[in-house]
Amino acid sequence: MKHSGPSTVLRRRTLVGALLAAAAVPAVAACQSKSGAVGTGAGASASPSPSATPATITVTPADAAVDVRPDAPVTVTVTDGTLTDVTVTAADGTPLAGALDPAGTTWTSSATLTTGTAYSVHAVAAGASGGSTTHQSTLTTLTPAETAFPAVAPLAGKEVGVGMPIIVTFDSPVADDRRAVVEQNLKVTASPNAVEGSWSWQSDSKVEFRPAQYWPAHSAVHLDVDLGAVEVSPGVWGKTRDIDFTIGSAMVSTVDIAAHTLTVTRDGELLKTIPVTLGQSGSGGQFTTRSGTKVIMSLEAARQMNSETTGIGQDDPNYYNVDVQYALRVTNSGEFLHAAPWSVASQGKANVSHGCTGMSTENAKWMFDNSKVGDVVVYTGSDRTIEPGNGFNVWNETYEQWQQGSALHA
Template structure:
């Protein structure tokens, strides 16, 4: 089911998907696996050198408005997680700023930044993070020319277990691998197709590498995304759906099937989400970490790289082209 309010740019790129939640899907503000926000730590700002006219005047021309995900004391993240940094104003000197952003994992892996707007930059690794480690992010903004009054910011992330889920929409099964071993097979029902808008069948589940973005024990899903709000309309629905784990911005979830259990493992009957058995959905919800990998195969609808946290849809060469640095 899908969300009623969406980022304008995303609507144009992805079209709507069929499941609809009342809460809005925004990576920087979406309900995370753990709700409490971890504090951003600040490193000491270097003391400016004295000049002939006295101490240099400190200025702040750029700061950080938000960092995703949250810190090590608040949540553990999956091996596919991105680091999303949002600045408090437009960045004109992107290369200079990017050069001051450091990522130091306990278990090294290649990674690169990609600018997706004037204020937002995203870090993705070449291959998945190694599980069960810490990753330190530091932004040395005080070293930016003309920004001497800014605070250096750091945050340490905790990477949890390696969860890779593979959804085969043709065989109607989701296999969940934990640290390389098959942990559970869950019968599912994916998008049935049949509703084409702007050349896109929005009732099909998108095929590609998704990342889990958040979860709710109960999510309210409605038909308002289709413009259907009249309860007398036969297409109208408003349902409280248990164990909902979001995997895209276009409204796709892995969630418990609202009845229709006889279709699970047999045929695709959803509006785009991955429906699962009550026991399977609850189990998946319980282990889910933001940034876990969910690979979906078997449909003709391709997942767009900027639909939620679907950054693994770009290959490594494509991803690096979004960096402001030459190398």
């Protein structure tokens, strides 16, 4: 029997070792190719490099959250990576505005959500050591069980005078601690020139806006009522509206009660001086015309005036029930400028009315034809002053006094 020598055995061992080494190479390669994707969050997937720590994306509110408050922010955060793409989209395709922090690890919404709306969240992050992670989730905002509708004066599309306040009246009270956020979401802009102005609360359901001075004549005003995501009281949410109106010419009139005259100006130019009669003296001063800055509230071509609406009955010697023409209301309590043909002899000479500003039918028609809601009528010469809230009564305080009624300035 022939035996192999030492050199032959060594060659065989070397060959076997080489074959084993060659066989081991595919096994290592196969192990590396099986580095699987690691997912985080709903519908997430990742493709990290070998030995990489995958980025983890977290979204608040969590996936499939319902009854989300519209004032709740949406936040997207990542650990072990940076965000490369974040989109939050309503069901109709409208994107939700937001911004990424400088570190690229947190995205926060900058706009409020819409009530009763489903949103989808899509986020992508790059891992700190390679690979990427994708996140998909949804959320749905609450549908309010109760809302507070904001009625606005003036109405959209109207032309008004330079003294017209913006009046927002809610059909549900606004909680004291919600007044500031309500004001912050009632945004007034004027063009072509901006104005300084302030809101002032007249009650728990009414807030009014006036500029520091009269509105600039011939300007446009936009009111953005952005209250859809504002809880005005527990469980009651606001609504969103947009109102546009215009300011016409600056019609500013002055009534001198003692001199029995009405002086009318337009854009600073004198148009007409009209003889008038004002409230008679006596009767405990109940018919004295009030001094103060008043604003025309309405124009009526014809109106019935019955003293019973002011508490003067038919058995009172001061009782009246007459039809008048061309009536311009300036107070809630019943002061008007109107035609008073029965008192023409006293107009310009004596005060004989029950508090209204009476003039001839011809002059009253002229006043009616040349006036608009929001025009200013300043009354002087009486020791009886107009009461707060008696009409569009926003100009009888200094601007600083008016601001004290704002929840943002108190």
